[in-house]
Amino acid sequence: MSSTATPARDTSAAPHARAGRRPPRRRTAGRLAGRTGQYLALLCYVVFLAFPLLWLVSTAFKSPQELGSVDPTWLPRHPTLANFRTAIDEQPLLRSALNSLLVSVVTAVVSVTIAVPAAYVMVRFRSVVSRLGTGWVLVSQMFPFVLVIIPLFLVLKNLHLVDSLPGLIIVYVVWNLPFALWMLQGYVKAVPMSLEEAASIDGCGRLRTLHSVVLPLLVPGLVATLMFSFVTAWNEFFFALVLLKSPEKQTMSVILTHFLGAEGAADLGPLAAASVLATLPSLLFFAFLQKRLVSGAMTGAVKG
Amino acid sequence: MRRRTLLGGAAATAAAAASSSLLTGCGASGDGSGVPTLDFLSLAWQKESMAANKALVAQWNKNHPEVHVRYVQGSWDNVHDQLLTSFEGGAAPDIIHDEAIDLTDFGYGGYLADLTDLIPADLRRRIPDSAWATSRFGGGLYGVPFLQEPWVLIANRTLLDRAGIALPTEERPWSWAEFEDVAKELTHHGSGGAERFGTAWAMKSPVNATVNLSMSMGGRILYRRKDGTPEVRLGAADSAFPELIRRQVRTDRTASPSALGMGGGDTLPGFFAGRYAMLPLGFSYRQQVQQQAPDHFDWVTLPLPVGTRAPDGGRAQGVSPQTLSVAKSCPHPKEAAAFIAFMTQTAHLVQLARGDWLVPTGDAALHDPSLNTAKDGWSTGVAVAQHLTASPVLGMRGYPEWKDKIATPALQRYYSGGTDLDGLRGQLVRDGNRIFERYRN
Secondary structure, eight states: OHHHHGGGGOTTSOHHHHHTSOOHHHHHHHHHHHHHHHHHHHHHHHHHHHHHHHHHHHHHTOOHHHHTOSSOOSSOSSOOSHHHHHHHHHSOHHHHHHHHHHHHHHHHHHHHHHHHHHHHHHHHSOSHHHHHHHHHHHHHTTSOHHHHHHHHHHHHHHTTOTTOHHHHHHHHHHHHHHHHHHHHHHHHHHSOHHHHHHHHHTTOOHHHHIIIIIHHHTHHHHHHHHHHHHHHHHHOOHHHHHHOOSGGGOOHHHHHGGGBOGGGOBOHHHHHHHHHHHHHHHHHHHHHHHHHHHHHHHHTOOOO | OHHHHHHHHHHHHHHHHSOHHHHSSOSEEEOSSSOEEEEEEEOOOSHHHHHHHHHHHHHHHHHOTTSEEEEEEOOGGGHHHHHHHHHHHTOOOSEEEEEHHHHHHHHHTTOBOOOTTTSOHHHHHHSOHHHHGGGEETTEEOOEEEEEOOEEEEEEHHHHHHTTOOOOOSSSOOBHHHHHHHHHHHOBOSSSSOOBEEEOOOOSSHHHHHHHHHGGGTOOSEEEOTTSOEEEOOOHHHHHHHHHHHIIIIISOOBOSGGGGOOGGGGHHHHHTTSEEEEEEETTHHHHHHHHSOTTOOEEEEEOOBOSSOGGGGTOEEEOOEEEEEBTTOSOHHHHHHHHHHHTSHHHHHHHHHHHTOEESOHHHHTOGGGSOSGGGHHHHHHHHTTEEEOTTTTOTTHHHIIIIIIHHHHHHHHTTSSOHHHHHIIIIIIHHHHHHHTOO
C-alpha cells in the first residue's frame, strides 16, 4: 500500500501532473459526501431492520381506538400504558419469562458445551466415523418437527419428562445441536494447525491445547453459537406448547398466543405490549454478548 | 392447515407404535392428597371470558373438595395440533373446550368419551335438540354445545339514517334482495366525496361462512347420502349465496373487493372510517366494535337478511357451537361430566356468554334479562339464535381436507372473478367428492 501512495506525495512531480489531481478541499468534500452516503445507506438499512420492532413498540402504546383507525400513525397520538397493565394482569408474563430465560440459558450453555469438543474432534480427527457423523448431522436437519413430535412425546413420556422444563431443555439441546455443531466446525477449521503444533512442541497435551490455545480463538464462534441457541430456544413455540401442560411451567412464546382468538382475532394492544416485554431479554442478551463477539473477533486475528 | 395434514399423517404412524398402556390411565393427575385433579383446557381469550371461566373453576373447587379442577389456558390458534399430539401421547387434558367442527376427527378417532350416558338429565333438558345435533355423530355424543355465534349485520347507523333507510327489525328483517338494494343506495364511487361501499364481505376463510349462510337461501352445499356419506352439490339454491357475494363485488360494486382477503376484524378500521356502511359479521365482533369504535361512532346490530322461498322463513343459519368434551383417557369421566354440567348451569351459561359476547345454547339462558336488552345488540343475537341449526359441515369426515385443498381456493377465485359458476361447481363438486370418497369407511 505504501509503495503505491509514494508518487502522490512526490512534491517534485511536474506541475501539469499536479494540476490534473483534485485539490485537497474538493477531495475532502468528496470523501465527506461518500461517507454521508454510506451512513445514509446504513441508516436506511437499520430502519428497515428495526421497523417491525419500532412498529411493535408503537402499537404497544396505542389505545384500542387508535388501533382501530384506518389511518395508522407512526407514533401513538395518546400514549397509554393500559396495554401493558392488561397484559400483565391477564397473563403470568413474569413467571413465563423466567421459565423461558431458564430454558434458553441452559439450552444455550449445554448446546455449546457439547458442540465444542464434538466440532473439534470432527474437524481435527478426520476419519470415516467423523465423516459419517457429519453427514448424519446434516440429514437430521431434514426432518420437519411435525414428523418427530409424536414419537418424541412418547419417548419423553416414558422417561417421565413430559410437562417438565428439563424435558423441554433436552429437546431444545438435541434440536439445536446439529446446527451448533455445523457453526462451530467452521470456526475450528479457521484456527491454524500451526498454532496447535507449536503448543504441542511447547509440551501442551491435547486438552491443554484445546483449553489454552483453541478456545480463546473460538470466542466469536462460541458467542455466535450461544446467541443462536438462546434465541432459538427463546422463540420456540410448538414443542413448548405440546410438551408443557402445567400453566406454571409455560414459556413466553406459548403465553403470547393466549392473546389470540378464533379466526385470526387478536387482542392487539396487549399482545403487542406482551411481545415488547418478551423481546427485552433477547435484546439484553445480545447487548451483553455483542462486545464479546467483537472482542473475540479481534482475539481471533492471527499473524500469517 | 398444511401442518394439520402432516401432523395427521404423523399421528396415524405413531398411533400404530403407541402402546395401549400409554393411552389409558392418563389425563388426570393427583397432587399427592388423593384428591383427583382434572385438567380443564379452556380457550377463553377475552378478558371478561377468562375471568368468568376462572371464577367458575374457583367456585367448583370451593364447593367440590372431592374433585379438584385445574384451569389450563389454551389458544384457538393451535388447539387442534396441541390436542392431537397430546391424545396420541396419552397426556390429553381431561375436559376440553373446543368447537363442534373440531370434534369430528377426534370423535371418530376414539379420543373423546361418548357423553350419551354421562350427562345428567337436567343438562340434557337445558339445551335444545337442535344444539345437541351439532355434537352428535357416528352414534355418539362427543361434546356439550354451550355457546354459539350467529351472523348479524353490524351497521353504521349515521350513514343509514342519513340515507333515509328504515332499519330492519327482528320481526321484519330485510330479504337478501332488499339488502342488495340498500347496499346500492349506500355505495358511493367517483368524484365528489370519499369512496364508500355499501358492504364488505370478509372472506379470508370463506368456506364456513358460505356453507352456513347458504342455508338462509335453502342451500347446504354439503349433503349426506342415504348411507350417511358426504356429497357435495351446487344446485340453484346452493349457489344462490355465493352468487350474491360475487354480484355485489363484481357486478354491482357495492361490496369492497379488497375486503375479500380480510378477516372480520380487518374490516373494522374501514367501517369506522365510513368506507363500509354495513358489515356481515359474527356476533362476537360487537366486542371489538364496542372497544375500538371512535367516540360518537353510532353503530347498530341488525338481523342478517333472510332468503325467500327457503325453509324456516329464510332465517336459518348453520352454526358450529363451542363445546365442552371429556377425553376418553380421563380416568374420572363422571366427575368430568359433573363439572361440565356445573359450567353449563343456566346462570353460568349467561356469565360465559356475556364474557365471550356470544349467545348461549340453553333455552332458559336465552331468556335471561341481561341478554334480552337492545344495548350492544344482544337482543338481536338472541332472536337470530332461535333459528340456528347444525352446520352442514359438522360430523363430515374429510371436511378439513376438502375445505383447505378445494373449497377455500375455489371460492376465493370465484369471489374475486377468477372463475365462473361452472368453474366453481366443477372444483367444489367433482374434486370435492373425490376427497370425500377417500374417507368412506
